[in-house]
Structure formats: C-alpha cells, structure tokens
Amino acid sequence: MTRIDKNTGGAAVTVRGLVKHYGETKALDGVDLDVREGTVMGVLGPNGAGKTTLVRILSTLLKSDSGQATVAGYDVVRQPRQLRRVIGLTGQYASVDEKLSGWENLYMIGRLLDLPRKDARGRADELLERFSLTEAAKRPAATYSGGMRRRLDLAASMIGRPAVLFLDEPTTGLDPRTRNEVWDEVKRMVGDGVTVLLTTQYMEEAEQLASELTVVDRGQVIAGGAIEELKAKVGGRALRIRPADPAHLRPLAVALDELGITGLATTTVDTDRGDVLVPILSDEQLTAVVGAVTARGITLSSLTTELPSLDEVFLSLTGHRASAPQDAVPAEDLQEAAV
C-alpha cells in the first residue's frame, strides 16, 4: 500500500481557506479541514453545502479560486500527477464505463495505472472476487444492480492501492440493504489502513463509518470534531414520544424540561405530528424520561429512539434547518428554511 510521506505530520489531507465560486454562488467559502492518516473523516452536509466541490478540488478535477490543499503531502495545484497516483475516487460522478464488463473496466484502469498486463489481470480478478462480483465479471456494467455498480466503483478506486480514498455520497440512492453492503465494503477498506474522506447527507452513515466529522453548510465548516463529541453536542440519540392524548403534549414537554436533559440540545415539540423529540445521551436518561412520563400518568401511544437526522443536527448546531434537499436551492427557499 502506498504510504503517505513522513513530512506531512500524520495528516493525509490538509485544507486551508479553500474558496470556490460558481458565478454568484459560493460553493466553498473558506474551508479548513484536516484528516489524519488512517482515519475516516465524514463530511456531513445537505445538498449544495459544497461537499462535492471539496472532493473535486481534492481529486484535482476542479481548481479552487483561493486557498491551499494537500493530499498525502502533495499540493493539489502544483503536484497533481503525483497526487493522482495515491488517491482513489468513488462518487456520484466518477464512474465506470457502462458498456464494458466489470473485468474489462478494472483491467483498463490497471493498465492506466501502469500495471504490467499480467498484474492488471491478476488485480482485476482479485478485486472482483473481493467485492463479490466474480459471477458478474463478464457482464456489461450497465446490467449491474445499483449495489453492484457501487461495489464495482469501489473496486475501481482500489486498483492503485490508494493511500487516500474519496467517497462522495457512496450510498445515495441505494436501498437500505444495498447500503449496508456498501458500508461493509468501506469498513473492510478502512481495516486495510486506507485514509478515507467520506461525504454524506446521513448522520447514520457518518456514525457507521467515520471517526471524525466535519459538518458543512453553504460552503462553510460549522462544526467539527470526534464523532462522539458531536453526538454529545447534538444529543447522541433522539427519543420521539407521542402521548395518546394530544392535550398531554404540553404537560409532557414541561415534565421533560424539568428533567433538565434538554439543555444539551433542543427539545422540539411538534404540534402537527403531536409528538416531542428529546435528544438523549445515555440509557440512564432514556430511563429517566420514561420514569418522568409514568410519574405524570401520561399514556403514550408510541416511543421510538432515532439517530438525529441531518436536519436535527443542523438545528442544534446552527439554529436553522438544513437547506432543502435539492441540488440548487434558490435563495428564497434558504431564507424560508432558516426561519
């Protein structure tokens, strides 16, 4: 495996003051980021937050307007070729050739990475085997299912044994079962010691794969740190409590308020849905909530725990909701969403 140069102080990716405009829109507005060697950094944010722009700049597909970035010690602007040799890229866009079979795709990329013919063949066989695609090896990639396509994408990124792997929303558009398959593959790759920068819209995905998290919104980093810290900040889980009688909603909120665990993040009362969302940090708090509800004699119709959604993470970190889930969000919508 390609090893990152020693002179980088253990940082596989460093980003300083990165700015990128598309006309009037600021896709990146002064982003700083460090990914330590051998770790998985999750970059969490809604569509249009600048995640893809960041990955495209780091993988030399796009030039920034200002700021600096290095990957494995190589400068994205001054040393693009050396940099390309040590990265892998899988994303919404960096794709495989649909007309070629899985094997032909991997062999071609092996040759483009200067593997001798024999090694390129061996590497293609090996990766197809590892990503459970051997049976489909000879079929055109166009006939693959969504999950197989992503696995082939991942395999293609692994041919050059990259030191740093960029995964741009690797499971967007996949059903839950397929998503789990892809997660398992990514975990195995991480187990091999690859440094990963992963962008995602899902807190759950970040929690599954990343050890550190950077939350971005409208081109800016709004929070960052170890995933446990951030989870503590936003409430590790959220408890959704629905009283059987909607009239009990207010007394319920008061009871939860008195418990004092709402201080860590925002407890939201949703009168439309008729439930309360409480961020909790521990099983003890969960038990305390249930105890308080019982003590008040409030009958519940449902009680579920969920991971905080991207929206909730944003709400607690920024006080506004994440931008609407569209690629290009008109400014009015942003303001509306921020209210």
Add this chain to the structure above:
Amino acid sequence: MSAVTIHDAEADARISLRGHLRHTGALIRRNLLWIRKDPESMADALLMPVIFTLLFVFVFGGSIGQALGGGQDRYVQYVIPGMIAMMSMTLSQGVGTGFSQDFNSGVMDRFRSLPIGRGSVLFAKISVELLRMLFATAVLMIVAVAVGFEITNWPGLLATVALSTAFASSIMWVFLTLGVILKNAQSVQAMGFLVLFPLQFGSSIFAPTTSMPGWLQAFTDYNPLSTLADAARGLMVGGPVAHDLWVTLGWSVAITAVMAPVAIHKFRTKS
C-alpha cells in the same frame, strides 16, 4: 500499509513515452471493445458511403454528368474522390458526440483523476475514429467499383486516403472541442451539422463550382473540402494536384495548430 515507500516526486510526475503509449493503447482498446459489443455503432460508417454514393450517382449523376460532357459514368469518376473528402468530415463528428457522452456518464472524471497524460484520452479517441473513417472509405471504394468507378491509380488512391486522414485528424480537434464545451451529445451533433452542411455543399464535392455565383466560388475555392476533393480527383483520376494538395495540407496544419491546444486546454480546465 506495511511497506514504507518514499515517493520520488519528480519521477512520479513524469510520464514516459512508453507510458503515454500504454495509456493511449488501453483507451483505444476500450473504444474498440465498444464497437465489438455494439456493432450497430458502425452503422453510420457502413451505410453513409453506400447511401450517399447511390443517391448522388443515380439521382443527380445523369444530369450533372451531362453538364460535365458525359453521362452517369462521367459523374461517378467525378464524385467518388469527393465522397472520400466528405467521409473524412462527416465521420469526424463522432469524436465530439462520443466525448460528450463520456463526460456526462462520469467515466471522464475517472480518467481525469488517474495519473495519465490528458492527451492520451484525446489521442485514443481520435485514433479509433480514424479507424472508423478508414473502414468507411473501404466500404465507399467497394460501392464505387460496383457503380462503375475505375481504380486506375492505386498509389493515387493511397495518397488520397492519407491526405483525407490527415485532414480528418485536424478537423477532429474542432469536434473534440465542441464535445468538451457543449452540454450534451445532441448539441454537439446539432452544432456539428451547422459547421458541416455549408462546408460540404458549398464545395466542389458533389458538383463543379464553375456555375456558382462569384461570391460562392470565392468561398468554395478555399473551402478545405473543395481542395481536398479536387486533390483527391487529381490523385485518383488525373489532373492538377499540387495547388489543392498544399492548400489542404495548409488547412490541416493550421486547424491542428489552433484547435489542438484549445481542445487540450478546455479538456484540462473543464470543471
């Protein structure tokens, strides 16, 4: 992650000539595999020479042949060398549409994130399209002989093919540029036709230009497709060659000198 390799940054940055050839070869192989998997993609290269030859020879051949002082046979001798010029232009368009598709499918981003020379991708595409063009020319010559064209000068035919290949490889840079800057394959094709139509029909390919109005003659005389067609006539059938040959080569060199750097630059900086 066990072995520690200290990168020799300079050595990594250079791509040797062999490296370039290997990369271009791998990409040519990719495009040839496309043809093998989808033989229908060769339909244009197969049908265009057949349809155009039959159309022009049997629909217009009689009357234009008379004007040339003969009949349909006379026209066959006139139009076939011109057809070679036309093929070189029409089939060149394929590089643009193919390129546009590669960008939209995301496979181009994969290539651009690999440590290969950006030129390899362009050269591979051009090489494969030139092969398609040569195939179309071979089909054209078979049809030509079937409708009565006499190949009297084999070296002249080979020289014609070489000249039209040189011209095609220069015009392909124009279509490559369109393929990089336009949004999708449809707009590349539409824009391609806008370039193609006036050049093809405002030329001496299908009919002599002597009866055209003066302003149009001024255009057709320096239209590279006219000079290519006239040079082809000279080489294959007989007649003056030198002037048309040099003008055509001049165009090829000029178009390449201007458009190749533009295409490569646009390809490098496309976001």
